[in-house]
Amino acid sequence: MALPSVRIDPADDPSIQELVALRPWLKYDALDGLLMDGVPLNGIADGAGTPTWVTSAATIRARYDALAGALNEAGLNAGIHYAVKANDARATLDLVARLGAGADVVSGGELRKALHAGIPAAKIVYSGVGKSEAELRLALEHDIGQINVESAEELAMIAGLAASLGRTARIALRVNPDVDAETNDKISTGRATDKFGIAYDEAAALYRHAASLPHIQTLGLATHIGSQITTLAPFRAAFARLSDLIVVLRGEGLRVSTMDCGGGLGIPYRNEPVSSPTGLAAAIKGAFHNLDVRVAVEPGRWLVGPASVLLASVVLVKQTPHMRFIVLDAAMNDLVRPAMYEAWHGIVPVSAAAAMAPASPTTIVGPVCESSDTFARNRDLPPLAPNARVAILDAGAYGRVMSSTYNARPLAAEAWVDGGRWSITRERQPIEALWAGERLPA
Ligand SMILES: *Cc1c(COP(=O)(O)O)cnc(C)c1O
DSSP: OOOTTOOSOGGGSOOHHHHHHTOTTEEEETTTEEEETTEEHHHHHHHHOSSEEEEEHHHHHHHHHHHHHHHHHTTOOEEEEEEGGGOOOHHHHHHHHHHTOEEEESSHHHHHHHHHTTOOGGGEEEOOTTOOHHHHHHHHHTTOSEEEEOOHHHHHHHHHHHHHHTOOEEEEEEEEOOOOOOSOGGGBOOSTTSSSSEEHHHHHHHHHHHHHSTTEEEEEEEOOOBSSBOSSHHHHHHHHHHHHHHHHHHHTTOOOOEEEOOOOBOOOTTSOOOOOHHHHHHHHHHHHTTTTOEEEEOOSHHHHGGGEEEEEEEEEEEEOSSOEEEEESOOTTTOOHHHHHOOOOOEEESSHHHHHSOOEEEEEEOSSSSTTOEEEEEEEEOOOOTTOEEEEOSOSSSSGGGOOOGGGOOOOEEEEEETTEEEEEEOOOOGGGGTTTOOOOO
């Protein structure tokens, strides 16, 4: 049973009961099975089929309130810009808009989605290393709140476009603090060798230059060092460098009124200890409290990650001489995080009886023709028969947004749970949509 890529000892895995206990929006009912905010997931699977993403609105609301509360209690007058790329479902954007959040967008498409959801342009921040001319023009025409500039080259582009449009671009410089976020390599963004932000040693000169340009209003600085950061040390290190830079800029008589602290706060996929919004607020306060700057945060994963499950059904159970494989109807094209980042997601049966049954090592895979289409290796799970349902936990962030139609698999349906009711918020993609728009060559 030697699987070379087993890195995590299943003996350390949280049990099904421990996973559910730490997520109070989920609960087992002896008869109805796993409930989300009181709504049986079995009922949603009956109505919507599987695979289906299911989101708890109450969980997003509670997490938003907890984050806003932590920032308030730290005495921070902080703006919250939801990082749209984590989950850009219309229902999610509508909810965060109504909660009063702004948006952090990284493409013209996300900018349009945020505006369409009713997020005021003034509360939109636009980040990203490769904003095209058309995208920057869109941002300037809508007069969005802030463009986070990631290079000298981009600053020149923005200055030129703003002049030609007769607009003033409000910008912050995104600074690369050369800090290791101690997270997965693919989602680290704040090391000197990463493509993001302006090199720390060049930031002061570029800020001085930006401040001298017509049609550019320099608001301040921004940083974002990565995602799924579970300890405070990388945040503290980055914020300390940014606070030093603010002091340097002010020493030169330059105005710095905004400090955008980015996103990145991690969540306990495996019930591991992770730092809290209270800790993050303390780190922000520690670095910037006596600088009189308006601070902002850009949370994505922390707000929406735990709020959704990917509901799937067992297609069949395949016993080989080496392993018991459970093949689901969900696959890497739906949720790519395990394949792409070797991410660990809790997987629990929907049936309460199954959840109590004795567990044994199982590998849970999808039907896609790639060995990377594996949700979990060597995971202790009870026996699950064909058509049994499972919930893949913490699938709300970087889930549906990274889906593809690989293997001609239509995009999954989406359901929304709120106030004890559920509704479909996205139909399963019709198969015809997979070839609509294609033409045979002339
Ligand atoms: C992705 C991203 C975020 C959000 O990161 P999370 O880890 O989801 O909080 C925030 N800001 C920027 C610039 C990003 O690229």
